[in-house]
Amino acid sequence: MEKIKLGISTCLLGENVRYDGGHKLDRFLTDTLGQYVEYVPVCPEVECGLPIPREAMHLEGNPDSPRLTMTHTKQDMTERMVRWAQRSVAELEREDLCGFIFKSDSPSSGMERIKVYNEKGMPVKKGVGMFARIFMEHFPLLPVEDEGRLHDPGLRENFIERIFVLKRWREVSDRKESRGSVVDFHTKHKLLILSHSPKHYQMMGMLVAKAKDLPIKELYQQYQTILMEALKLKTTSKKNSNVLMHMMGYFREELSSDEKKELLGVIDFYRKGHIPLIVPITLINHYVRKYNQPYLKQQAYLNPHPLELQLRNHV
Numbered sequence: 001m002e003k004i005k006l007g008i009s010t011c012l013l014g015e016n017v018r019y020d021g022g023h024k025l026d027r028f029l030t031d032t033l034g035q036y037v038e039y040v041p042v043c044p045e046v047e048c049g050l051p052i053p054r055e056a057m058h059l060e061g062n063p064d065s066p067r068l069t070m071t072h073t074k075q076d077m078t079e080r081m082v083r084w085a086q087r088s089v090a091e092l093e094r095e096d097l098c099g100f101i102f103k104s105d106s107p108s109s110g111m112e113r114i115k116v117y118n119e120k121g122m123p124v125k126k127g128v129g130m131f132a133r134i135f136m137e138h139f140p141l142l143p144v145e146d147e148g149r150l151h152d153p154g155l156r157e158n159f160i161e162r163i164f165v166l167k168r169w170r171e172v173s174d175r176k177e178s179r180g181s182v183v184d185f186h187t188k189h190k191l192l193i194l195s196h197s198p199k200h201y202q203m204m205g206m207l208v209a210k211a212k213d214l215p216i217k218e219l220y221q222q223y224q225t226i227l228m229e230a231l232k233l234k235t236t237s238k239k240n241s242n243v244l245m246h247m248m249g250y251f252r253e254e255l256s257s258d259e260k261k262e263l264l265g266v267i268d269f270y271r272k273g274h275i276p277l278i279v280p281i282t283l284i285n286h287y288v289r290k291y292n293q294p295y296l297k298q299q300a301y302l303n304p305h306p307l308e309l310q311l312r313n314h315v
C-alpha cells in the first residue's frame, strides 16, 4: 500500500510556527504513524499571512459563529482567516487526503472544545477552531482527530483504522468502476464493519445486494458514505466478542474440543476486560492459517493495520 496522505497542523511536526515561535512536536505522529503516512502540513495562521512570532489569538462571541480576535490589540482576524480557509480547502481537494490531525486547543486549528470568550471575558469550551470548522464542513466524511484525543488508545485505534480502510477504499475507487469491485471490497470488510455497527452492516449488505439496480456512481457514493459513518462508531468489547464468536463458527468442524475450549476462554477473558483484543485475534489468525479457512483469510478485521502500531494491545 502507498503511504496514506493526511493533513496535519504544521506545529505537530516540530516546525516552529506557533505564535510564540515554538512548536508542539508529537513523536508518535512523526516517528511511529509517520512511517505509514505522508503528511500535508497546514498552519492556518502563518499561511493566512501572519508572522512568527505573533500576538496570541482567541475566539469570542457566539460559540456557534465566533470571531477570531487578537488577544491584546483586539484586531479582528475573522474575515482574513475565513477567506484564506475557503481557498485552502478548495486546494486541499487535490491532495486526496484520507484524514486530518488537528492541534488541540487552538482557536484556528482545534476541532472541538475550544475556548470561546463572552463579553465579560469568561470562556466556555464549546468552540471549534476557525480553519478546522471550515475544513470539517467541506470534508464531512473525512476522519479527523486532534493529537490530544489520539493519546486515548480507543480513539487512536478508531482513527487509524478509519484512515487505513479509507485508503483501501480509495484504491478501489481509483480503479475502473465496477459493481464487482464494491462487492469484493465489502466481502473483505464485512466483519470489520460488523465490529463497529451491526445496523450499518445490515444496511450495507442490503445496498450491495441491490448493487445492479443502482447507477454505478450512486452505488460508490452511497457505499462510501455508509462505510465512513459505520467506522466512526466505536467498537466495544461486546461488539468485538460477537464478531469473534461469529468467526469461531467457521471452525465448527475443524477445532478439537480442547481448541474450542481454549478459544472460548480467551474470548471470554477479552470480553471481561482481562486481556487485549490482540490475544483472541492472534489465536484466530493461528487457526485461520492452520485450517486454511478461505473466507476468514481475506477478512480485513484480522489484519486492519500494521501490527507494529500496537493498536489492539490495550485493555
Ligand code: SF4
Residues within 6 Å of the ligand: 009, 010, 011, 012, 017, 018, 019, 042, 043, 044, 045, 046, 103, 106, 108, 109
Ligand atoms: S495550532 Fe494551527 S495555527 Fe497554531 S501554530 Fe499550530 S498549525 Fe499553526
